[in-house]
Amino acid sequence: MKKNNLLLLVLIIFMSCKNEVKPIGEGILDLEDFDFDTKVSQLYPERLRSKDYTDSYVIKGFKDNESLAQVSVDGSEYLQGGFYSNDSLAKFDNHIFQAVNLVVSADDRIKIINGVASWVNESEVKNMFNLLNEKYGKPKELICSWGNNLKLYEWTLSDKIIRFVSTLDDNSNALNLDLITNRNNKNDKSGEEEPLFSYYFFILNPEFKKDMLEDRFFSGAFLYFKEER
Template identity: 30%
Template sequence: MIKQYRLLLLALLLIGCKREPAIELEDFNLDSKVSTYVSDKNKYKTYTNYYQIKSEVIGADTVSDGEFIGSEQPVRIDYKQQMFSYKDVIARFGDFEFNAINFATTITGRLMVFNAVAGKISLEETQRFVQLLNYKYGKAVRTKGDFIKPFYIYTWQLKDRIIKYCVVSEDDSSNLKIVADKDQQTIKEEKKETYLKAFIYIIKKEYADQVIGEMSSGDLLYCD
């Protein structure tokens, strides 16, 4: 009987420790196909060229070189998140979880860069994540970027890829947050929240010149 209880307890512990399925970023395969992440099975029902993974909605957009109006040449396809939930775990690196993904491919579908976003993260978590990557890949080169606000970029150079990690301070200044008090019959604006948002970029080295500093919108623009 005691043995049965122990087996039951072990089974419950294993169930409790089971992690939510997610895209594994550690040793990420940059040769994987687009259909690994978005395909006909998760196409968004309302709009064309949109996909849904859990709560995240991703839009596909062909980017042209823009050199000559009327004769632009397509250079890549961006898959960018349009909305996501902080509750979702879409990707993971070790024990660190990310809520959304973005990526870009060549016109023929080869991955150029894969990005994951942690929508809200503490300073301590970002420091621990940098320590993890420093331990795994060697000490990062830290530089400073600037888009609306300055932010730090940590870069690791590997044989076949470049990994970048950016931590950006965000706030809800663009959103109107109000609180209704039924007892006092008043409505007042709630204090805006400031928080950190983190981005990891895994860049295929052969496309580095076409990716780093070349993205102009969405979460990919912090890849600098």
């Protein structure tokens, strides 16, 4: 009897640790199974509030790396202002994101969470896109309202809406996944340095679809979330 009770206790402890959400920067947040019941205070506890900057939280990255997540004036957006290539704040499967951003409701419910992966090559962008296709099927293709006709891909599931877009890291935003695929069909032997990209991964709580897709103005990474209408 005592042995069974001990096994039950170990199982309870294991499950509670497995489901524990750590503050941003103190663990790698799993976006694949992200729970929209997660509280904002779990991700940004008061102890991480910056002593030097108003309405900001200190995000610890790799070793001594630090960045700030700034809260918008109306308290709805948590936007990470900077990050480093070796930071690992969130993941989807084996893909790593160096930055995490949120939009929250007036009662602090998470409407949408975003992961940003930067300094990645073409194959990493394609691998992420192919992984999403394998898991969720063929996406709906949209045109991003921000940038030069960027392709924005959407997967609608019962408990979440996923969006994905990639950009070229030369400030032109001119080369996206569609153009990567087309370029790979050509024989390019120019010897030019391999370009680097960023991709933006969004998970939307379906309860807030109308609010996020129709009523909001965006800033930061969320500029890439909306489609042209």
